[in-house]
Amino acid sequence: MTFPYSEKVLEHFRHPRNVGKIENPDGNAMEGSPACGDMVGVNIKVDPDTKRITDIKFESYGCASNIATGSIITELAKGKTLEEAKKINWKQASEALGGLPPIKTHCSVLAVEGLRSAIQNYEERHGLVKDQKPTTVEIVRKRLKKVMNPLSGLDLVHTELVKDITVTDGTVHVVVDIPTGHQFASNIRNEIVDKIEPLWDVKKVEVEFME
Amino acid sequence: MIEKTVYLDNAAATRMDERVLEAMKPYFFDIYPVATSEFGYSLGIEAREALEKARHTLANYIGATGEEFIFTSGSTESSNIAVKGVALSLGEKKGKHIIISEIEDFPVLHSAKALEKQGFSITYLDVDPEGLVNLNRLRDSITDETILVSIQHANQEIGTIQDIETIGRICNEKGVLFHTDATHTFTRVPLDLKKVKVDLITVSSHTIHGPKGVGGLYLRKGTPVTKWMDGGFQEFNLRAGLENIPGAVGFAKAVELVAPEENERLKTMRDHLIDRVSAEIPDTTLNGHRSKRSPQNANITFHFVEGESITLHLDMRGFSVSTGSACFSRSLEASHVILGLGGNHERAHGSIRFTFSRYNTMEEVDSVIDTIAEVVGELRKISPLGNKKEVQK
Numbered sequence: 001m002t003f004p005y006s007e008k009v010l011e012h013f014r015h016p017r018n019v020g021k022i023e024n025p026d027g028n029a030m031e032g033s034p035a036c037g038d039m040v041g042v043n044i045k046v047d048p049d050t051k052r053i054t055d056i057k058f059e060s061y062g063c064a065s066n067i068a069t070g071s072i073i074t075e076l077a078k079g080k081t082l083e084e085a086k087k088i089n090w091k092q093a094s095e096a097l098g099g100l101p102p103i104k105t106h107c108s109v110l111a112v113e114g115l116r117s118a119i120q121n122y123e124e125r126h127g128l129v130k131d132q133k134p135t136t137v138e139i140v141r142k143r144l145k146k147v148m149n150p151l152s153g154l155d156l157v158h159t160e161l162v163k164d165i166t167v168t169d170g171t172v173h174v175v176v177d178i179p180t181g182h183q184f185a186s187n188i189r190n191e192i193v194d195k196i197e198p199l200w201d202v203k204k205v206e207v208e209f210m211e
Numbered sequence: 212m213i214e215k216t217v218y219l220d221n222a223a224a225t226r227m228d229e230r231v232l233e234a235m236k237p238y239f240f241d242i243y244p245v246a247t248s249e250f251g252y253s254l255g256i257e258a259r260e261a262l263e264k265a266r267h268t269l270a271n272y273i274g275a276t277g278e279e280f281i282f283t284s285g286s287t288e289s290s291n292i293a294v295k296g297v298a299l300s301l302g303e304k305k306g307k308h309i310i311i312s313e314i315e316d317f318p319v320l321h322s323a324k325a326l327e328k329q330g331f332s333i334t335y336l337d338v339d340p341e342g343l344v345n346l347n348r349l350r351d352s353i354t355d356e357t358i359l360v361s362i363q364h365a366n367q368e369i370g371t372i373q374d375i376e377t378i379g380r381i382c383n384e385k386g387v388l389f390h391t392d393a394t395h396t397f398t399r400v401p402l403d404l405k406k407v408k409v410d411l412i413t414v415s416s417h418t419i420h421g422p423k424g425v426g427g428l429y430l431r432k433g434t435p436v437t438k439w440m441d442g443g444f445q446e447f448n449l450r451a452g453l454e455n456i457p458g459a460v461g462f463a464k465a466v467e468l469v470a471p472e473e474n475e476r477l478k479t480m481r482d483h484l485i486d487r488v489s490a491e492i493p494d495t496t497l498n499g500h501r502s503k504r505s506p507q508n509a510n511i512t513f514h515f516v517e518g519e520s521i522t523l524h525l526d527m528r529g530f531s532v533s534t535g536s537a538c539f540s541r542s543l544e545a546s547h548v549i550l551g552l553g554g555n556h557e558r559a560h561g562s563i564r565f566t567f568s569r570y571n572t573m574e575e576v577d578s579v580i581d582t583i584a585e586v587v588g589e590l591r592k593i594s595p596l597g598n599k600k601e602v603q604k
Contacts, residue, residue, distance in 0.1 A: 037545065064519060150560070183557075187596060
């Protein structure tokens with residue numbers, strides 16, 4: 001019998017490494033895939049002097065490829081400098097796993113994006129972003145394209161759930177067209193704050209739900 | 212690694228019964244010719260008699276006569292003949308409107324979509340959160356242009372049984388043909404033509420321990436269906452092609468082997484799984500109706516985890532189940548049935564379908580529950596979503 005997954009994929013799927021959250025992470029990110037509804041979260045701890053990733057953890061709400069890639073990416077990134085870790089790509093992750101089915105690219109690429117976003121999040125939070133453009137409504141909207149609504153499996157912008165965005169004196173106000181009592185309202189709120197707050201000139205993020 | 216597989220995907224296909232194979236064997240090796248007319252040669256006449264005997268067994272089972280039942284290659288073909296055949300027959304004469312439910316299985320759903328591209332107008336009736344069609348909405352949707360209502364008996368994924376008795380009455384009152392896909396209820400849930408006014412019924416052998424590649428279509432006498440696959444004059448000139456006589460004989464045998472006690476046993480296993488899972492595993496949702504449900508089906512969403520991960524873990528432990536998650540399907544589309552229950556992607560993402568058969572035991576049901584509790588618990592530990600309560604043992 002031929003299985004679509006390599007031994008290595010199955011091994012990481014069954015025994016994922018570095019699972020969970022880091023308390024007070026230096027950088028964190030959550031990525032969602034509109035195609036299949038998977039999500040992956042990445043937390044990193046960074047040595048401020050050497051800029052090396054000293055600890056990394058991941059979480060997955062996803063299929064086998066998503067879990068295995070999340071696991072391998074933590075192994076690949078641990079101990080690397082941020083510059084080195086940024087260069088890790090899907091191909092390397094896939095090779096380290098002994099290959100992934102092509103149809104599963106989109107769910108496995110999420111972990112790579114998660115790692116990159118966590119590094120970017122660290123750099124933004126620590127004033128390491130070189131090119132400091134002022135935050136605009138467009139920049140906020142672009143970031144909200146990475147916030148997924150688990151109910152539709154699609155991002156907030158694509159599903160037209162973002163009703164309004166305003167940016168005034170470092171305060172970003174986002175109006176989302178879901179009720180406060182929505183099953184995933186607090187997840188969505190946290191994700192929005194996580195995505196927008198690290199922008200260098202943003203002081204406050206307000207998320208308003210519609211009743 | 213796996214000593215014995217516990218197969219719980221019986222809605223997809225069942226293990227064939229040895230007694231069915233025994234019944235079929237002579238028609239491969241001894242009476243192997245095609246069915247000839249009564250003026251043919253002896254072996255061909257014998258073959259024809261076997262085919263007609265099988266036809267009568269199947270027709271009688273639903274209270275029909277032999278001339279009202281044709282053999283096909285399976286439920287896909289049966290539903291295609293029904294939906295497209297009626298469309299071809301009445302489209303120009305009466306109208307181009309067809310009503311189906313939005314949770315129909317692919318043969319009906321995609322036949323309707325194909326007709327839509329050719330200028331037919333299709334009403335896709337939505338369903339309530341338990342999967343039931345709203346009968347008032349059905350009644351209101353029927354117009355002078357409506358030629359066919361096609362609503363399944365039980366759903367392939369969530370098991371919900373529609374009130375086909377009332378649907379049949381509504382269609383009859385309005386003078387509209389009614390087709391039902393009974394692939395997942397045939398021999399499991401009674402369907403008596405004396406009680407139910409239905410014009411076309413799709414059935415299949417693969418769900419009841421019969422051979423794959425054979426199904427049937429009941430057509431009430433006089434139902435206008437135009438033949439569209441051209442060839443010979445077989446099956447009352449409605450379905451061309453060499454008759455699958457071993458298949459037809461096997462199908463009839465499979466029907467004879469289903470005892471009412473068996474369906475009670477399936478129901479007991481189903482209820483045991485639903486009750487134990489809802490009592491022991493937090494954050495689960497039953498998909499489909501609790502009681503209006505085919506006896507062999509349980510479908511449950513395990514929140515905060517993804518279905519392909521569950522099925523792969525179960526497979527590695529020797530259990531075969533399926534999921535409505537997009538990640539599991541070749542098309543990467545989430546189940547249209549679970550989405551139809553409330554447009555909820557998260558609910559499809561973690562949905563698992565268990566379907567039981569003659570060969571499953573209560574021990575197997577208990578062991579799949581124990582295993583899935585463990586698997587879901589492990590996967591929730593790595594999930595970023597929601598309350599990650601420990602799964603109770």
